[in-house]
Amino acid sequence: MSLTLTVPPRPEVDRRAGLPIAVIGAGPVGLAAASHLIERGLPVVVFEAGDTVGAAVREWGHTRLFSPWRYVVDSAAQRLLEAEGWTAPDAEGLPTGDELIDLYLQPLARTAALASVLRYGARVEAVSRQGMDRTRSVGRAAAPFVLRLRTAEGTTDVMARAVIDTSGTTNSPRSLLSSGLAPEGDLGDRVTTALPDVGRRDRARFAGRRVLVVGAGHSAANTLIALAALAEEEPTTRVSWAVRNEGTARLAADAADDLAARGRLGAAVHGLVTAGRVEQIASFEIDDVRLSDAGVRVSGRRAGEAFAVAVDVIVNATGFRPDLSMLAEIRLGLDEIVEAPRALAPLIDPNVHSCGSVPPHGVAELTHPEPDFYLAGMKSYGRAPTFLLLTGYEQVRSIAAELAGDRVAARQVDLVLPETGVCTTDAGSCCA
Template sequence: QTPELAPVIRYGVRVDAVSRQGMDRTRSTGRADTPFLLRLHTTDGVEDVTARAVIDTSGTYTSPNPLTAAGLAPAVDLGDRVVHALPDVLGANRARFAGKRVLVVGAGHSAANTLIKLAALAKDEPGTALLWAIRNVGTARLSADAADGLAARGQLGSNVHGLVESGQVEQLASFEIDDVRSDGDQVTVVGRRAGEMFAVTVDVVVNATGFRPDLDMLREIRLALDDIVEAPRALAPLIDPNLHSCGSVPPHGVAELAHPEPNFFIAGMKSYGRAPTFLLLTGYEQVRSIAAELAGDHQAARDVQLVLPETGVCTTGVGGSSSCDVPAATDQATSDSSCCAAPAPAAPPASSSCCTN
């Protein structure tokens, strides 16, 4: 509530770049005392403004991961034959999917939500066929109701498992995609399935493979990011998706979110980089901790109180085979450090929700 921290709310603004006033990232003398410079794209044009501190909570939704296992985009533009995660299947995008052969790619909650909507569409639109491609042998990160600390998230997992078991959705497990090619009005997705060459031709592909941070606007900011997940280095080992579900991530705040750039922080989904384990409840506590630090209450900033709901994702097979949500190729995982080892926490506030993808 100090005057210097009073927020200035601007609408219809895009931040194109963040730097220091009169300083690029190579200059050090007096850096911490120099205001930040933000270049804004507004409805009236380009405008530069200054700030004492910057918290980047711009998220990752506009930066989806590519479909291929190599992390590269298809070599050709496939237009609307490949669509972004969570399309409005039953509304504005209905005609794009009705009566079509649809492939949903991804093993998280975005894929599950899309498949459930598509299954509802298929009941009313004859000829709609649904396929679901995942890299692993089963549906990692999607638990059943009873095992999940968030009832709605558990129900989501149970519902999509039921679609596979009933045959409404054909699951293509262990499918590593190498390329997506134009094939007339359709696309052919090619790759390897359980080590063998495999291809499937469909009318439309939904890319629900998760997201990655867009770091272009931070080129002049000194960041300390993990080499693997592109999260802050101190935070990265706490959220490594090879070892953690979103329920087993420990409390963290300003200490783990700090960068070499004084008074600059990345919070929210973007702070998790490429890790698909973020919960909104985590973001609320991150921002509270950062705000306390900027207000000078360093003790409150480091007194992080966070209890997250377990996901119950120790079952990765639709048929119920039990193993931790750790890819088979990962050699870091042990029975002592995994989602299965985390103790069950107390129930969270009803307002918390999961944003994993």
């Protein structure tokens, strides 16, 4: 006896059809991603943990960027803005972080195209696939993404067709200890992250205190210049600068920088050291930081010998690293050292590349084992500080093209960057 199948096999339903692409973070790169997706007619939703766009930028808003306006405005975002009558600032002007928000990000967020897709006060706590932890493979690519959000009303799960994580790294500073481990015990307000507002908001925290700045990059240099100016007004202020290497030749190299403001910064901070206004503690490997009767005791090895210094407050300008905890159920393909996507890591290695020598790259270098999931912006660079906003804008342009099915445009990456000296850690990117 034979059986005849009267019902043909049912094709698999596209469970992701009609779902938006979720962008995590409403900073410059997140809004650029949304702008490119909207231009291509793709549905998008942007989740921002803060109450406004650029919340992380606002933390260092008093700081002037190294990059002029022509390097910090995304092309698709500019087209959306100009369609509503926006006039771009002077292309050669150097904005502060606050001006970047007030003159660019906020007007962009108010455009008709973006205003309806932004969700403020929505912190993404976890990302997964519907019905699938990271161990399940069959049908994985067809399953929608699930994002767990925390809002003022509690937690909720939302679904998305694809995810672009542009949440950055500024909330995840690297450790003060050379080992990378966290210091033991709670240091309270004795430690501040990079780029405090020394001259205004945080002045009382530093005036008349013994201050140690740790880090060899541009955020350290900015802070040292501000502290030296404070010490002129408050002579009991003492400023020290701890670096792991024998010196800071990389900052000195900025004299040949196409970003002129960065070149002047390097020269200025070395002038402070030469004049004795800043004490440089070179070759200092910090092993321990803990509270003491004298304030904070910072101990370790200096040029191989035991060394310690007592201070009142520490500025941690050692850089940032990505917080990947919310991606525990996502299949990431990361370089073991830099913590960037494996194909991207050798292109951004800070031992080889400056901001301006990073080759153009896009979706091909940003793809993970998890289909349709991407890290973009500062978070895609892992622990490397060689990031420029222009690079992030090209990343999300390429990703948007890929998600729109335009594989040719996605892989035609083209980017002209300013020639720069060797890039070191600053506010999370070389634009600041």
